[in-house]
Amino acid sequence: xxxxxxxxxxxxxxxKAFRKLDPQYxxxxxxxxxxxxxxxxxxxxxxxxxxHYRTVRVARGKYRLFYTEPQYCIIVLEDIRPRDSAYR
Amino acid sequence: MxxxxxxxxxxxxxxxAVPTALKLLMGRLRPYVDRVIAEPEAVEKIVDDMLKDYxxxxxxxxxxxxxxxxxxxxxxxxxxxxxxxxxxxxxxxIDVEEAVDLLIEHDMWKxxxxxxxxxxxxxxxxxxxxxxxxxxxxxxxxxFAALLxxxxxxxxxxxxxxxLLTEIFxxxxxxxxxxxxxxxxxxxxxxxxxxxxxxxxxxPRELRRVLQHERVQTxx
Numbered sequence: 001x002x003x004x005x006x007x008x009x010x011x012x013x014x015x016k017a018f019r020k021l022d023p024q025y026x027x028x029x030x031x032x033x034x035x036x037x038x039x040x041x042x043x044x045x046x047x048x049x050x051x052h053y054r055t056v057r058v059a060r061g062k063y064r065l066f067y068t069e070p071q072y073c074i075i076v077l078e079d080i081r082p083r084d085s086a087y088r
Numbered sequence: 089m090x091x092x093x094x095x096x097x098x099x100x101x102x103x104x105a106v107p108t109a110l111k112l113l114m115g116r117l118r119p120y121v122d123r124v125i126a127e128p129e130a131v132e133k134i135v136d137d138m139l140k141d142y143x144x145x146x147x148x149x150x151x152x153x154x155x156x157x158x159x160x161x162x163x164x165x166x167x168x169x170x171x172x173x174x175x176x177x178x179x180x181x182i183d184v185e186e187a188v189d190l191l192i193e194h195d196m197w198k199x200x201x202x203x204x205x206x207x208x209x210x211x212x213x214x215x216x217x218x219x220x221x222x223x224x225x226x227x228x229x230x231x232f233a234a235l236l237x238x239x240x241x242x243x244x245x246x247x248x249x250x251x252l253l254t255e256i257f258x259x260x261x262x263x264x265x266x267x268x269x270x271x272x273x274x275x276x277x278x279x280x281x282x283x284x285x286x287x288x289x290x291x292p293r294e295l296r297r298v299l300q301h302e303r304v305q306t307x308x
Contacts, residue, residue: 008295010289010298011278013278016282019299026299034295037292037295044265047220050273064269066278084193084200
């Protein structure tokens with residue numbers, strides 16, 4: 001697997017949240033981040049004051065990854081949160 | 089539109105007493121649902137008509153208040169029925185699982201905030217509606233379009249029609265997710281200090297190294 005098209009930057013919050021994840025989901029999430037880094041996938045833009053944020057569902061939809069693109073070819077991983085779903 | 093937990097109660101459920109206002113609301117929504125079934129692509133126009141219906145608006149408010157007092161066991165039972173319904177559709181080749189999940193997530197999130205975190209939640213809602221009125225209007229349209237489309241799916245037997253409704257429903261549910269995620273960040277923003285960048289990665293291997301993730305399965 002080659003290098004990324006975009007530089008991935010990790011925030012303190014993301015790193016902390018990632019470490020708390022169940023190990024079974026970590027690799028799946030990393031693969032999704034690889035896709036973002038390679039430009040194979042792009043998240044959904046948010047609304048209102050968070051327009052500069054994007055989100056993707058990860059780990060079989062159990063979590064939501066938030067990231068920003070402050071500059072061309074830079075992705076900042078901002079946070080990862082469990083989805084609030086009683087249905088799942 | 090702090091409306092919440094309408095979706096789980098919109099399908100016939102076994103052994104669960106549907107509260108009065110919700111029952112009345114579902115009856116009141118029926119003509120709009122029938123219009124959506126007849127013309128799914130016109131759902132936004134139908135939502136606009138629904139939003140002008142004063143009685144429906146009152147019932148929405150009362151039904152939402154009623155929903156706040158429903159016991160948790162009832163939710164669990166209703167959600168089980170909802171899952172059964174989704175699986176029945178899946179057995180005939182109609183997959184609404186992801187879209188229903190997004191819609192339920194949105195409703196349940198709002199419900200939980202109204203129960204556990206009401207003043208903060210209302211503050212966020214008011215902020216969004218006052219600072220971004222255009223997007224707030226789109227949000228209301230998106231939410232009710234998804235709701236009416238879902239109700240239409242529960243009332244339709246024709247497979248071709250179901251496929252079309254499901255496709256449009258999925259579009260609105262995906263759009264709704266952007267609002268769910270936005271409200272979540274507004275309610276619990278990442279503190280500025282925690283947004284500080286602590287590492288960078290220019291390849292999958294580097295990413296795993298920075299995160300000290302042992303199960304490296306890449307070949308770079």
